[in-house]
Amino acid sequence: MKQITTMKMPEKVVIPVSEPLVDVGEMVKVGQKIGEGEHSSVSGEVVAISKLPHPFGKSVLSAVIKTSGDVSVEFQPKKNPSPDEIKQIIKEAGIPAELSPSDIVILNGTDEKPYVTANHALMLEYPDEIIKGLKILMKATGASRGIIGIGVSDSDAMEIMNATREGGIETIPLKTTYTQGMEDLLKHAIIRDAEAMVSTVGMAKAVYDAVFMGKPLIETVVTVTGARETQNVLARIGTPLRSIIEHCGGYKGEPKKIIVNGPMTGVAQPTDEVPVIKGTYGILIQYDVQMEETQPCIDCARCVDVCPMNLLPNVLATSADNARFDICATYRVVDCVECGACAYACPSKIPIVQLIKYAKAELEGEE
């Protein structure tokens, strides 16, 4: 079975651009640069440039492109680029990766199972590309080792990556799922001291596309869960969630909540018009959302047991609630990676992560 389905061209795309290089009315091609590190993912006409809803919060300046035809700029790969050239290519391709000199490059291949399987699908579908992309990253950062962390339950992906990998590259089974913000934790779980760079298998694939195909980052793999069909979809950046959900058979009923990215850390959306952006890996639709009543903390320490950072979420939440941010600071609230594990496990349904974010913001304001 094919792991990843490809969408037909969406009617329009909405692409965040900080400083647009194009004007309304202009025709653009697939892969054309429309901003610094931003490219059009379709060909068609720029019909609007305005502030539009963004999946991670406030509205941002975005270009709306109405698609017509499928004309692409010519992609020009570079043969045998030097480390500096690679860095340049990656930057030009708009790949959000920070390349610093490292001994090791770690690729995160874990997913928020069962809601998200995008990394798993990527490894099954593009093992060669991921390995080659990783090699490129190693070359650019001067790393001698590459490590791919794969969820323990994904033995098929593990097998494929092991069969494909080359010298200097290892695979490691991981029990925990590492989401965004948990890079340091992932690093710590794999190695202790060495300088390491952390990226994802999806980014390695994008690096491959940029270097070997000359293609900028204009599409990404997104797991859609909760539509009529659960699928991994190769979606163009800027595709509105609605179009992707339609591609997956549409809604199963009246949706109550649409979440971009995984269930633990994802962001609930006010509308399904927001676009897929770089870094989107999941769309989760919920139909049955119960507002659970919060009860007082019973001090059961279940949150403590699950915190990957070994913090005391109960102390942080209670102190934040009492506006005792000094206590939050002493109890290392800054270390919290906002993974949501504590709030997930809390029998009193206390919004621990929200309280922690509030404390962090207050402390930052004080400085």
Added chain:
Amino acid sequence: MKLVVSAPPHIREDISVEKIMWSAVIALLPVAIVAVYVFGLPALYIVLMSVFTAVLTETIVQKTSNKRITIRDGSAVLIGLLLALLLPPNVPLWIPIVGVIIAIVFAKHAFGGLGHTMFNPSLIGFAFLMMAWPTLMIPAPIPRFSTTLPYVLEYGASRLVETSPLAMIGALYLLYKKYIDWRIPLSFIAIVALSALLLRIDASSIFTGGLILGAFFLATDHSTTPVTKNGRFIFGAGCATLIIIYGHFGNYFEGICYSILLMNCFTPLIDRYTKPGERSWLRRS
């Protein structure tokens, strides 16, 4: 289409305060039933009276202080049941009533209710009764039957909970469901067992219902025990050490109760000394 926008996480574990408390109550029912089987109706009356008093007292306290009635969360029932199990079957019926009132009013609600208690309410009730009416709390000598099955059916038991350590197998379910902590019972039982081995004490006099109740149900009470992971190991070890000392010079069963109560005093201190420290590997921007 009206969409809910709320903060993550967007999924929650199927767990609630009620579930945790009532599961503990259910886990204790078998031993209560065995106690009734062994001691007859007096044991049944003690259990029923304790639980009834607990529920009634909590209702009255919360009604008079205009708080939300929380008897449905099962915590009051659990306090009553635990205290009942600590009693000998020959106490007059007003003994559990007084003990439970002390536990609910003074040890639970005077401290702020569930989540704020400092000392295990059931143990406070027990300690109060022991101090006020020591003679009434002495178990009556019971003729030993020859049919006693060690660990399963102890006819020679002197208190409700001592009738069957095996009937408390439900504790394993609570552990499996992570409704109770495993660190406290582990260090607790391990150190008691080790000491028994070194001191050459017979296993059957160590692994009593009282020990199981202490390690799995009383020492794992939430707010009266440390929240840090390391702190919990220390707490269990502390209880065990005190039990050995107490049991060696005094009474083993009382030793279990008083040790846990004494360790409750140290909980804030243990938490303070085991609080999360700085992590050097964390790169903070």
